[in-house]
Amino acid sequence: MSAPRWRLAPGLIFGRAALAIYLVIMVLWLTFPVVLVLLASFQGTLEVSWPAPVSFDAYKTIPPSYWEAFWFTIRAALLATGIALLVAIPAAWAMVRGRLAGRRVMSNLVLIPDVVPQLILGIALLTVFIPLRLSNSFAGVMLALVALSLSTGLRFTEALLEGLPDEYEQAAQSLGADKLTAFRLVVLPLIAPGVAIAALFIFMQNLITFELLFFISGPSATPIAIRLFSDIIDRGIVPYAVAMAGILVYVAIAFYTLVAVSLGPKYMAGSVMSRKG
């Protein structure tokens, strides 16, 4: 009835081998940037050779302007994440529980900064920020990040609240709590873990945003991605820039570890965030 197994074997072995080769090539291909950047950052030169003596020269020579840009980005990203979540959580709650007319329209409006290409939004912001003296300033960069984080934050928190049954709040209200108390004592603790993860994602997104900030940043407000970018244009690739790129790799690895430890690696599949451009 069934074909004998051994007759399939050569084809099967060939298929298996092809699959294994494909898998190895893909994994190598996917890991090469991280591996190369880290290798180069520990050699102090731009030529990657192996084996090579480990040297921390590149890290030691990172100029202050790079660290300034790094901490500038961290500050702006943190503040933007905080503001965006403070605004997004009540809005999401009102949109999900309030059954307001035109809810879809409102939540789609808030998603605009995420849907419009970042390059275009950046140009639009430049035209507004120049007369307001917000371009080339911390406030301008932060405002742009707030708009972006708000979109992501609303999408996250709306999904969190939609997954939360209405009954918990109703139970609290039937025991005499008003809506706000029910929100504070029941809803907020229940969504807090999800919000923490959302905050982490939004923070990372802010950290790596480039196209949105390129036009509105300047000499006195330079995110780290733009610092690395403009240096490569001005003077080509330099060892300390590679070291800074290495530091960004560490940050990304730390982020992954945090999320994977708290959620399990499964969660990262198809997850909400991806770099735009």
Add this chain to the structure above:
Amino acid sequence: MTDMIDTHSSGRSAPDVQDHGRRVSRRRLRREKLFYRLLTLPALTIVGLVAIVPLLLLLVGSLREQRSGLFTLDNYVNTLSNGFFMRTLATTIVMAGGVTAISILMALPLAYLLARRTLLRNIVMPIITVPRMLPFVVIGYAMILLLAPMTGVANKVLMGLGILQQPAFILFDWPGQAIAFAYNGIVVATAVLTGVLMSVDPQLEDAAVSMGASKVRAFFAVTVPLATPGIIAASALIFTSVVTAYAIPVMLNGRVPYMVSLLISANLLTLQQQNLAYAQAIIVSVLALGVTTIGQVVLSRYGQRGGDK
């Protein structure tokens, strides 16, 4: 809504009491709605001021002549009749389409394996996630370390093995850009498609195999159609990100600008033709949003929301 109040006051059927109750409840309801509206206000204000108003001003600016400020369609007419711009736009679209197709084709089998093999997924997931949390500029640095004509690892290895006689100059030209974009595209496609394929029930394939289909045929006849919404979502994402990319086209630029974003920024920053740049930006965003919208329409035709962004 008001019926509930009526049952409360059913003891006395005097109409004025009912009326009163109704009025109170209606007022409470209205106050509640107002309260909810107020909660959405900060979010809407911020988005209005930091996104919607600037975008509208961009649109208005694109419709104005730069010198006189009069309303005109000249910026669009000039852009669309400019052979150089249109050629670059066509190159950009071809590049984005090619990168999208290659990324999906390369990523689909990997995503399928990741979706079905938990151990493999746990090993490979960090490899996919870490690059996604890096600025694209860092990927550009890695491309230079890999492919630079003299110092790049690939050239050194290939020349050391005697495969290449002289270094290949592919980095600062369109192949280098395409490789960088494809790297990003494969990472995004793998992540999105893994999530989508995980939600496809493996029993459906088993059923196809049990009825005599080969594993490969079951994959193409059962799994791929079920994953199509995710494939479309990923494609739209990759396509728009290539069309509007800026960092990589500048970092790995050749003599001729291949990507339309370079023309826009040149008009905006160096050539001082802002209003022309606005019109070009609008054209590019219409293209990008159009692709996303077509993707959404196709998705809703499928009648399911597969593949989150």
